[in-house]
Amino acid sequence: MNLVLDVALTHVRSRGRQTLVAVAGVATGVGFSIMMAALMQGSQEDFIRQLVNALPHITVSDERREPPKQPAQTEFDATKIYNLTPEVRRRGIKNPLAIMAALEAWLPGYVAPSVNVQAIIRYASRDVGTTIFGIDPKREPGVSELVNQLREGSLRSLYTATNAIILGDRLAEKIGAEVGANVTVQTSDGARINAQVVGMFHAGVQSIDESTAYVLVRTAQILARQTGLVNALRVRVDDPMQAREVSERIERETGYKSVSWQEAHEDLLSTFVIRNVIMYTIVGAILLVASFGTYNIISTITHEKARDIAIMKSLGLSESTLRRMFVIEALIIGLAGGLMGFVLGYILCLALGSIEFKSPFMDTNHIPLSYSAWHYLIAMFVALSSSYAAGFLPARKAASVNPVDIIRGAT
Amino acid sequence: MLDRAAPKKSHAPHLEAPLIEADNVTRILPGIVPTTLVRDINLKIGSKEFVAVTGPSGSGKSSLLYLLGLLDMPTKGEVRIRGSATSRMSEAERARTRLSELGFIFQFHFLLPEFTCVDNIVLPMRALGRLTREQMRVRAEELLGSLGLGEHKYKRPDQLSGGQRQRVAVARALANDPPVILADEPTGSLDSKSSEQVFQILRDLVDDNGKTVVAVTHDLDLAERMDRRIHLMDGAIVSDD
Numbered sequence: 001m002n003l004v005l006d007v008a009l010t011h012v013r014s015r016g017r018q019t020l021v022a023v024a025g026v027a028t029g030v031g032f033s034i035m036m037a038a039l040m041q042g043s044q045e046d047f048i049r050q051l052v053n054a055l056p057h058i059t060v061s062d063e064r065r066e067p068p069k070q071p072a073q074t075e076f077d078a079t080k081i082y083n084l085t086p087e088v089r090r091r092g093i094k095n096p097l098a099i100m101a102a103l104e105a106w107l108p109g110y111v112a113p114s115v116n117v118q119a120i121i122r123y124a125s126r127d128v129g130t131t132i133f134g135i136d137p138k139r140e141p142g143v144s145e146l147v148n149q150l151r152e153g154s155l156r157s158l159y160t161a162t163n164a165i166i167l168g169d170r171l172a173e174k175i176g177a178e179v180g181a182n183v184t185v186q187t188s189d190g191a192r193i194n195a196q197v198v199g200m201f202h203a204g205v206q207s208i209d210e211s212t213a214y215v216l217v218r219t220a221q222i223l224a225r226q227t228g229l230v231n232a233l234r235v236r237v238d239d240p241m242q243a244r245e246v247s248e249r250i251e252r253e254t255g256y257k258s259v260s261w262q263e264a265h266e267d268l269l270s271t272f273v274i275r276n277v278i279m280y281t282i283v284g285a286i287l288l289v290a291s292f293g294t295y296n297i298i299s300t301i302t303h304e305k306a307r308d309i310a311i312m313k314s315l316g317l318s319e320s321t322l323r324r325m326f327v328i329e330a331l332i333i334g335l336a337g338g339l340m341g342f343v344l345g346y347i348l349c350l351a352l353g354s355i356e357f358k359s360p361f362m363d364t365n366h367i368p369l370s371y372s373a374w375h376y377l378i379a380m381f382v383a384l385s386s387s388y389a390a391g392f393l394p395a396r397k398a399a400s401v402n403p404v405d406i407i408r409g410a411t
Numbered sequence: 412m413l414d415r416a417a418p419k420k421s422h423a424p425h426l427e428a429p430l431i432e433a434d435n436v437t438r439i440l441p442g443i444v445p446t447t448l449v450r451d452i453n454l455k456i457g458s459k460e461f462v463a464v465t466g467p468s469g470s471g472k473s474s475l476l477y478l479l480g481l482l483d484m485p486t487k488g489e490v491r492i493r494g495s496a497t498s499r500m501s502e503a504e505r506a507r508t509r510l511s512e513l514g515f516i517f518q519f520h521f522l523l524p525e526f527t528c529v530d531n532i533v534l535p536m537r538a539l540g541r542l543t544r545e546q547m548r549v550r551a552e553e554l555l556g557s558l559g560l561g562e563h564k565y566k567r568p569d570q571l572s573g574g575q576r577q578r579v580a581v582a583r584a585l586a587n588d589p590p591v592i593l594a595d596e597p598t599g600s601l602d603s604k605s606s607e608q609v610f611q612i613l614r615d616l617v618d619d620n621g622k623t624v625v626a627v628t629h630d631l632d633l634a635e636r637m638d639r640r641i642h643l644m645d646g647a648i649v650s651d652d
Contacts, residue, residue, distance in 0.1 A: 003537040007523075014525045311521045314482055315535045315583070316510025318503045404483045407517060407595075408473070 004321060007312075008328040011301055019333060022297040026337020026387065027344055029290035030379045033283040034345025035352060037375040039367065040279045044272055046368035048240075050205060055261065056143050056234035057109070057243040060250055062093045063257040096230035099254055107246065109237035110142025113230040115220035121167075121213065122184040123175040130171065130213050132185065134220020143236040146201060146214065152179050153199020158216050165195040165219075169202045170210035185213075191223045284382065290337065291386035298330045298391045302398035310403035323392075323399040330391020331384060338380040345379070429455035429491075430512075430591055430623055431479050436488035438474055448474035449646040452488070458590060461617040462625045463634035466643035472627040473595050475643065479625065480513050480593045481505045510539045514584030518596035520576035522568040528555055528579045529564045535586045554582040558612060574605025581612055585622075592616060594626040598633065610636070 012019050072079045093099060096113050103111050115134030120127050137155035141147040147155055151169055158164045165185070167177065177183055177197050186192040195215065203209050221229050233256075237246050240261065247260035262269055302309070309322055353369045436452040439445050449471040456462055456479075464472045477483040478490055481497055490497050492512055497505060509515075522531045532551035536542055542550065555564045558578045560571075568576050577597065584592050594613065598606035610633060616622040617638075626637070634640050642650040 003534070006537075007534075010525045307521070308523050311523065312534075313506070314480070314509070314515050314517075314521075315538065316506050316508075316513075316587075317538050318506040320503065321506075321538070402483075404477050407477075407482075407521075 004325045004328055008325050008332060011305065011325075012329050012332050015297070015301060018297050018300060022293040022333045023337045023340060025290040025293035026287075026334055026383050027340035029287040030338050030341020030383050031344030031348055032286055033379040033382070034341065034375050035348040036279055036283055037379070038345075038349045038369045038371060039352065040275060041372065041375070042368040042370035044275075045370050047268075056112075057237050057240050058235035058247045058250065058258055058260050059264070060093070060099075060233040060235065060254065060256050060258045062091060062231045064255060065251075065257050092226065092229040092231045093233060093256060096233065100233065102253070103233075103235070103250065107235065107237070107250075108239070108242065109235060109246070110139065111233055111235045112136055112139035112143040113217060114232045114234055115217055115224060115229055116231055117187060117220050117223045119185050119187045119223060121171070121175060122186065123177045123181060126175040128171060128174050128211070130185075130211055132165075132220055132223060133212065133214050134217040134223075135214050136217055143234045145203070149201040149203050151200050151202050155199075157198040158214070160198055161196040163193045163195040163219050163222075164198040164215065166199040166201060166214040167197055168209040168212045169200045170206065171213065172197065172200050174210060185215075185223060187223050187225075189225065191225050193219070193222060195219070283379070287379075287382045287386050290383070291390040294330050294333050294337075294387045295390035295394065297333065298326055299394040301329060302326055302394045306398070306401060306406050309398050309401055310406035313401075313403040314407065319399040323395045326395030326398055327388060327391045330387045330395070333391075334384045334387025335380075337387075338383040341379060341383065342376055345376070429457050430493060431456045431625075432489075432491040432494075433475075433479065434489045434491065436475075436478055436485045436490060438471075438478055438483065439486045447646050449478065449643070452478075452648060454641065454648065454651065456591075456623060456625060458623055459617055459621050460623045460625075461614065461638040462623075463637040463640045464625065464627045464643065465629070465631065465634045465640060468629075470643040471646040472643055474646075476593050476595050476625065476627050480515060481509055510535060511587055512589050512591060514587070514589040514592045516577070516580050516584050516592065516594040516597045518599040520568065520573075520580040522576060522579055522583070524568055527565045527567055528560065528571070528582075531568070531579060532583045532586050535583065539587050541587070551582070551586065554585055555579070558582050572605075574601055574608060577601060577605065577609050578612065581609065585616070589622075591623045591625065594624065596627055596629065598628070598630065606630075606633070 070079070070081055070084070072081065093113075100111050100113065113136055117132045117134070119130055119132050121130045135146075135155075135158075137158050140155055146166075150166070153166060155166075158166065163185075165183065167183075172178065175183070179197050179199065181197045182194055183197060184192065185195050201209075201214075203212075215223075217230070221227055224231075235246070235250070237243050243260040244262045247258045247263065250256075251258035312322060313319075349369050349371065352367050355367055356365050357367075358365060432455045433452045437450045438448040440448060452475060464475060466472050474483065478485055481490065481492070481500075484498065492508055495508075497508065500508065522528075523534070526534070529548060529551045532554055533547045536547040536550065552561070552564055555561055558581060560575060560578055560582070563571055563575060563579075568579065571579065577600075581592075581597075584594075592613070597613065598609050601609060613624050613626065614636075617624050628634050640650070640652055641648055
């Protein structure tokens with residue numbers, strides 16, 4: 001074994017109790033850091049999976065970011081327009097099939113049309129406000145998790161009745177409808193159809209399950225009183241993190257407002273950034289406090305070993321060798337603490353993950369945790385860095401002592 | 412290693428080729444009132460010399476030894492080892508010179524308490540790195556055997572008597588086979604029997620192994636038995652015979 005490492009290990013071993021306290025300090029810091037990272041990232045990933053991945057990654061709507069220019073504005077340098085009447089009815093996306101075909105040529109994912117209508121569903125004298133989505137059952141599995149969320153029926157069953165409808169399970173429960181029931185769907189401008197319940201889904205998010213229903217595109221067009229209307233294209237990309245770039249390209253190419261899930265939930269994502277900053281600050285603080293323990297023990301060792309340092313210098317060990325020796329002692333504590341912290345962190349994660357609870361808003365009944373090797377590597381890196389810093393100062397001081405002063409003092 | 416079969420050498424000094432040379436060396440401790448430890452020291456120490464440095468307390472004996480051993484730097488003047496000026500050496504070069512050219516013995520053994528006798532002796536060999544691990548171990552065991560400590564080689568310093576510890580310290584000083592041994596009151600903390608043992612070992616180092624020994628001592632009887640005596644007073648050499 002290397003001389004420096006050998007002496008360092010001997011020093012650390014010979015102060016068992018102090019070393020154990022310092023190692024325990026680092027281990028606690030690393031363990032809780034791993035647990036916190038797993039908890040924070042787990043909840044973040046769970047949130048994204050539940051609320052964002054369950055929805056289309058990109059929604060192309062029949063709006064434009066800038067209002068279209070009036071002919072007079074392009075004709076004259078200065079124009080003042082009065083009493084411009086907004087359209088009462090939305091036009092929808094023009095040539096949706098052609099746009100979808102163009103997007104499918106390059107899009108790394110799937111696209112599906114939809115028609116969104118606000119309506120009231122009535123059954124057994126109970127009325128519930130609902131968002132009705134007109135969907136294409138053939139394309140829908142590519143852009144949403146609906147097919148996996150169905151508890152009863154299938155998407156193809158939308159073809160089995162004239163006006164077939166799939167309800168969220170909480171919505172069905174609210175109005176007391178079951179599969180086979182005939183419900184009335186009525187919009188605010190008077191359109192009204194009788195629809196047969198052919199299926200039920202459970203998304204796991206209360207707000208969706210109690211206020212959403214799916215019908216065929218043409219059924220929704222009837223409710224909107226607008227034949228051929230498609231007011232949204234929903235896109236799902238292979239890599240959800242690429243949604244923003246893909247969305248920008250779609251908007252550039254189609255001219256329609258295209259909103260990625262990141263843009264739609266910008267406020268939440270910025271909250272994640274703040275949350276992560278807070279998390280890493282706390283983790284850093286924990287490890288910093290642990291490094292004080294390491295600093296303390298290395299200082300104690302160098303103080304107690306002043307005579308040995310002088311002897312080793314008098315024998316011919318250089319300052320850099322001695323400095324390395326005490327830095328390695330600090331790193332041994334950091335490494336041992338880090339490895340113990342791995343075990344502690346994993347146990348804490350298992351313990352935290354085993355706690356059951358019931359949320360009224362989500363299906364989750366366990367704390368979501370993310371197990372990632374990166375959490376362990378980062379915690380170890382920070383532990384070793386702080387141990388290095390904690391060991392370096394006393395090591396430098398120890399290595400620079402004048403052996404004569406100590407030998408004279410000892411004699 | 413001590414080689415007792417080697418022929419006895421003459422005690423005559425070899426001043427024509429000095430191993431250590433002090434040229435007008437002065438050491439002043441800085442402070443509000445600067446303290447002169449040694450001043451205007453000029454001396455040459457050749458191979459196979461057995462030198463006693465004597466003088467009253469505070470006369471600068473140990474300071475001179477530390478300067479000759481490169482543990483301290485002169486304020487003025489030059490210390491040369493084998494003709495090489497040491498004032499321009501880096502800290503690492505001085506450390507390397509100490510490892511290979513000089514062996515130290517202190518009044519108190521100054522062994523590392525957590526290490527066995529063999530490990531204490533192997534430490535400077537490992538720092539120098541000339542031998543394999545096995546060669547180092549064998550040499551350490553032979554050194555201990557030659558100093559009558561063969562049965563104590565795997566004991567720790569706290570398991571040995573004062574005389575035994577000092578003999579281990581002698582073995583450590585010899586680990587890298589340096590030509591010069593510097594001893595600061597090597598018998599100062601020992602009883603008369605152990606003192607005699609250690610003195611005889613030093614004598615044998617010069618006579619049988621061709622080492623140069625420079626020993627600081629208060630004991631004038633012991634100094635009388637050495638080949639050369641340098642007497643210091645108030646930091647200056649007052650006699651060298």
